[in-house]
Amino acid sequence: MRVGIPHFGLVYIPIKAIARKLGAGDNELIIPPLTSQRTLDLGVKYSPAEACLPYKLTLGNLIEACELGADTLAHARGTGICRLGYYAKNQEQILQDLGYNVRFLTIDVSHHKFRSIMRLVKDMTNNAPWPEVISAFYFGMSKLFALDKIEKVVHKVRAIELDKGTANQIYREAIKAIDEATTGKEVRRTTGECIDKLNRVPIDPTANPVKVGIVGEIYVVLEPFANMDIEMELGKLGVEVKRTMSLSRWVKYSFVLNPLGIDEWKEVHKAAMPYLKRDVGGDGWESVGEKVVHAREGYDGMIHLAPFTCMPEIVAQNIMSSTKEDIPVLTVLCDEQMAKPGMITRLEAFVDLLRFRRKRRGI
Amino acid sequence: MVKVGIPRALAYYQYYPAWKTFFEKLGAETVVSPPTNRAIFSSGNSRAVAETCLPVKVFFGHVISLADKCDYMFIPAIRSLGRKAYHCSKFLGLPDMTKALVPECPAILDPEIDLNKGRRNLEKIIYSLGSHFTSDKGKIKKAAEEAREANSAYRREMSDRGTTPVQVIDGICQSKENSGLDSDVSSQLKIAVIGHAYIIYDDYVNHRLISRLEAMGARVSTPEMAHQEALDIAMTKLVSKPHWSFEVDVIGAGEYYLEAKFDGIITVAVFGCGPDSMMVGKVRHRAREFGTPFLLLSLDEHTSEGGLVTRLEAFVDMVKRRKRVCV
Numbered sequence: 001m002r003v004g005i006p007h008f009g010l011v012y013i014p015i016k017a018i019a020r021k022l023g024a025g026d027n028e029l030i031i032p033p034l035t036s037q038r039t040l041d042l043g044v045k046y047s048p049a050e051a052c053l054p055y056k057l058t059l060g061n062l063i064e065a066c067e068l069g070a071d072t073l074a075h076a077r078g079t080g081i082c083r084l085g086y087y088a089k090n091q092e093q094i095l096q097d098l099g100y101n102v103r104f105l106t107i108d109v110s111h112h113k114f115r116s117i118m119r120l121v122k123d124m125t126n127n128a129p130w131p132e133v134i135s136a137f138y139f140g141m142s143k144l145f146a147l148d149k150i151e152k153v154v155h156k157v158r159a160i161e162l163d164k165g166t167a168n169q170i171y172r173e174a175i176k177a178i179d180e181a182t183t184g185k186e187v188r189r190t191t192g193e194c195i196d197k198l199n200r201v202p203i204d205p206t207a208n209p210v211k212v213g214i215v216g217e218i219y220v221v222l223e224p225f226a227n228m229d230i231e232m233e234l235g236k237l238g239v240e241v242k243r244t245m246s247l248s249r250w251v252k253y254s255f256v257l258n259p260l261g262i263d264e265w266k267e268v269h270k271a272a273m274p275y276l277k278r279d280v281g282g283d284g285w286e287s288v289g290e291k292v293v294h295a296r297e298g299y300d301g302m303i304h305l306a307p308f309t310c311m312p313e314i315v316a317q318n319i320m321s322s323t324k325e326d327i328p329v330l331t332v333l334c335d336e337q338m339a340k341p342g343m344i345t346r347l348e349a350f351v352d353l354l355r356f357r358r359k360r361r362g363i
Numbered sequence: 364m365v366k367v368g369i370p371r372a373l374a375y376y377q378y379y380p381a382w383k384t385f386f387e388k389l390g391a392e393t394v395v396s397p398p399t400n401r402a403i404f405s406s407g408n409s410r411a412v413a414e415t416c417l418p419v420k421v422f423f424g425h426v427i428s429l430a431d432k433c434d435y436m437f438i439p440a441i442r443s444l445g446r447k448a449y450h451c452s453k454f455l456g457l458p459d460m461t462k463a464l465v466p467e468c469p470a471i472l473d474p475e476i477d478l479n480k481g482r483r484n485l486e487k488i489i490y491s492l493g494s495h496f497t498s499d500k501g502k503i504k505k506a507a508e509e510a511r512e513a514n515s516a517y518r519r520e521m522s523d524r525g526t527t528p529v530q531v532i533d534g535i536c537q538s539k540e541n542s543g544l545d546s547d548v549s550s551q552l553k554i555a556v557i558g559h560a561y562i563i564y565d566d567y568v569n570h571r572l573i574s575r576l577e578a579m580g581a582r583v584s585t586p587e588m589a590h591q592e593a594l595d596i597a598m599t600k601l602v603s604k605p606h607w608s609f610e611v612d613v614i615g616a617g618e619y620y621l622e623a624k625f626d627g628i629i630t631v632a633v634f635g636c637g638p639d640s641m642m643v644g645k646v647r648h649r650a651r652e653f654g655t656p657f658l659l660l661s662l663d664e665h666t667s668e669g670g671l672v673t674r675l676e677a678f679v680d681m682v683k684r685r686k687r688v689c690v
Contacts, residue, residue: 050640050661081442081449085606086641093648276459278440278475280452309414309635315456317412322463333414 003072003105003124004030004065006058007039009222010147011247013179014140020182021136022125029124032064035225039064044336046094052083052307053226053335054219059091066100074120077106081281082312084109113254139187141251143178146191148248150174153198155242158235159209162202168232170197207238210354213294214243215287216305217313220334221245227305228340230332230347234303237351242299244268244290245283268293275319284312288319295325300354302327308335328353365391365496368433368469370425371398373418373454374441376528376560381514382437388506389496394433396425399567403428408664410464416635417664418561419453421568423464430467435495441608442477448605451638521587527573528587529564552581552682555620557613557646558631558639560587562662569631570668572660572675576629579679584625586616594619601645607638617646627656627682629675634663656682 005015012031019029033039035057043060062073075091078084088106095102105123108116121133128136150171157167174194181187212234220226221243231241253264263269265286272289279285287304294302304320306313317331330350332343367386369375375395383393396403399421407424426436438461441454453460458473472495474488486507493503520531554576556563563569563585576583586594591611598605598615605611613630620628628650632639643659650657658678660671 048640048644050635052637052640081452081455083637083641085449089602089606090641090644093645275463276456277473278442278455278459280455281449282452284452284456309637309640311452311637312456314412314414314416315452315460318415318460319456319463321412322466 001027001072001124002030002070003027003074004032004062004068004070004102005074006061006065007032007035007223007225008058008076008219009224009247010144010175013147013175014144016179017143018121018136018140019124021139022121022128022132027124027126030065030068030070032061032068035061035223040225040336046098048090050309052310054217054223054307055083055087055091056336057219057223057226058087059094062091062095063098063100066095066098066102070102072103072105074105074107074124076109078108078110082310084282114259139184141248142184142187143181144251145248146178146187147175148246149191150178150194150198151246153195155231155235156240157198157201157203158232159238159240160203160207162204164236166201167198167235170194170201209238209240210300210351210358211240211242211298212351212354213290213299213302214241214305215245215283215290215294215302217283217307217310218245218250220305220307222247226307226334227332228334228338228343230303230305230343233344233347234351237347239351245286265289271296275323276315280312280315282310282312284316287313287316288323291320291327291329292323292325295323295327299327300358301350302329303350304329304331306331306333308333308337328357365435366394366433367391367472368394368396368426368429368436370422370429370436370438371396372422372425372565373457373561374439376564378514379528379532380517381510384513385493385506385510386437386496388509389493389502391435391496394429396429399424399565401567404567404664411460414635416453417568417633417662418559418565419457419460420664421565422457423461426461426465426468430465430469433469435470435472436461436468437472440473440475442475443479444476444608445478445605447479448608448610450608451636518587518591522590525584525588527564527585528560552627552679552686553584553623553625554581554627554629554679554682555584555616555625556629556631557586557616557620559609559612559633559636560585562631562633568633569660569662570666570671572629572631572671575672575675576679579676581679584620586612589616589619597622601649607642609638610642613639613642614645618649621649621653621655625655626686627658627678629658629660629678631660631662634661656685 016031039057039060042063043056047056047059065073075088076084077088088104092104105120107120121137154167154171161167177190178187181190214221234241268286268289271292272285276285276288291302320329369382386393403424404421406427407420410423411420438458440458441450443449458471461468461471472492474492478485489507490500490503493506497503517531520526521528556573573583594611594615597618598611601614601618602610617628630643630646632643647657
């Protein structure tokens with residue numbers, strides 16, 4: 001069995017770590033090349049024209065995995081309202097039409113998340129014993145948590161560093177080092193070193209950067225190719241980015257805290273209540289709630305990312321503009337027509353507006 | 364008398380008779396907005412975010428036109444109408460979107476319909492909806508039962524006599540056979556128009572698609588004109604478990620009419636529709652396998668009537684020529 005996966009941010013790093021730890025036997029993990037223009041072109045060519053960007057990009061990834069010889073593909077499956085529930089079904093058909101005879105293994109990302117992922121790991125490893133599976137999984141997750149921890153620091157440093165690009169350079173090296181680490185100890189040591197390095201980057205001590213929250217649909221928020229590295233571009237403009245959503249947070253809550261009845265979005269949902277009373281699928285409810293929360297917490301602005309024609313985010317977008325809690329929101333719709341210069345121009349204008357607002361309020 | 368406003372859009376086409384019966388039995392009066400017209404179309408358009416799909420924009424237009432004519436606005440938040448089959452996000456967000464975009468709208472009745480939660484939950488929701496009008500639980504129960512009957516009578520009326528929702532609601536009880544368009548039924552083109560009820564029956568949105576086709580000499584069938592069970596069976600052949608409640612109207616109806624050897628299939632979708640973007644491909648795929656002509660009309664607020672008519676004429680001509688060659 002040669003198992004291919006689609007990309008989703010840096011999720012390939014922990015998956016690779018788990019596969020390597022368990023020594024998959026006859027099974028092989030195939031990680032397609034990082035999402036690129038070619039991935040997008042392939043995805044666009046073979047997807048229905050009106051499918052959303054995450055659909056097109058993951059299809060591109062899967063085609064590239066098939067080209068490398070994958071015969072089985074792992075994919076997310078959701079029950080619920082958004083198109084995600086349809087991805088695997090539809091993409092399987094497209095791949096078959098293209099002549100790839102592949103089987104899909106799907107991971108339920110709405111319910112029974114932990115069980116469903118563990119099942120997949122077991123399947124892929126010819127039923128490795130549970131203790132080994134759990135320990136490998138733990139190792140993979142330690143990488144994920146390390147990466148997110150470093151990224152949080154990068155977000156802060158990037159906005160106020162004197163020599164633009166230093167933090168990004170360190171971050172890139174950190175990703176590589178963490179990917180290559182083979183033991184838990186090494187992961188911890190590398191994380192420590194990288195954070196130290198980041199803290200030593202020369203910064204402007206007087207800077208009081210504009211603070212912007214990033215919210216929206218999880219795939220385009222967490223996949224830099226889909227959002228054209230929006231966080232990095234904001235960093236270049238001297239903006240401090242904060243995003244609640246991250247893969248490690250998702251893992252922490254879905255696998256450990258949700259089963260105990262702790263809901264990470266409880267506060268956010270409560271904040272959204274006066275404006276949107278119910279879950280509308282995807283991340284629409286959270287987007288509305290986070291606007292309210294960000295406004296209360298004194299953020300300067302918010303960037304709302306959504307794939308073009310994303311149903312839940314359109315609901316959010318329609319509602320967000322009328323909340324009592326006032327904070328500028330820039331909705332950036334991501335699709336294959338998006339061009340970087342256009343996006344940067346919009347960001348520059350938005351950041352100027354935020355600075356002007358600050359000045360007017362005398363901050 | 365308390366007046367309940369019902370926008371003539373979205374779920375209206377499928378459930379209006381049931382809603383009307385329910386509210387009237389509870390002693391309320393229902394007020395329906397007029398058929399979509401230019402004013403409704405553009406007022407809805409101007410409120411919503413540009414990316415919103417056309418039928419939802421039209422819905423807001425209907426709400427605006429009703430705003431000062433009723434005491435309550437009935438906008439159910441439909442999550443699911445079948446086991447594990449969901450409605451689109453926008454149906455769930457409708458009441459809250461309306462509140463945000465149409466501030467002049469009167470109090471909104473927004474029961475959340477989720478059949479996944481079971482019968483008991485639905486009954487509770489019906490009681491709390493009815494409690495706005497009466498405190499008599501027996502009366503609410505009776506109204507709900509009568510609404511259910513009205514709904515099945517409505518569906519039967521359409522599937523047995525081949526009439527459209529609009530014809531049934533307006534009480535135009537002419538069935539296709541005696542409509543006198545073309546007496547020679549056998550030579551008529553049989554064309555199936557597939558899509559969401561709120562698009563294929565909104566004559567303003569689809570530029571009178573059905574009557575245009577009929578004028579071109581076609582006999583038009585829509586998903587509502589087939590028996591629900593037959594559509595379900597056809598759908599199950601292609602998708603084991605539907606993910607959306609609309610699959611039966613698109614995939615199910617497509618397959619059903621393809622198997623019934625219709626001369627052509629016209630799928631009407633709106634730009635930006637999430638479910639359509641995933642489902643239409645399947646119908647197209649099957650149509651190719653059957654060798655049946657297939658036309659996809661994608662509508663948005665800019666669709667020009669001229670372009671649409673040209674495409675329809677070309678399609679009908681092609682189907683006609685094909686039929687002549689085949690026979």
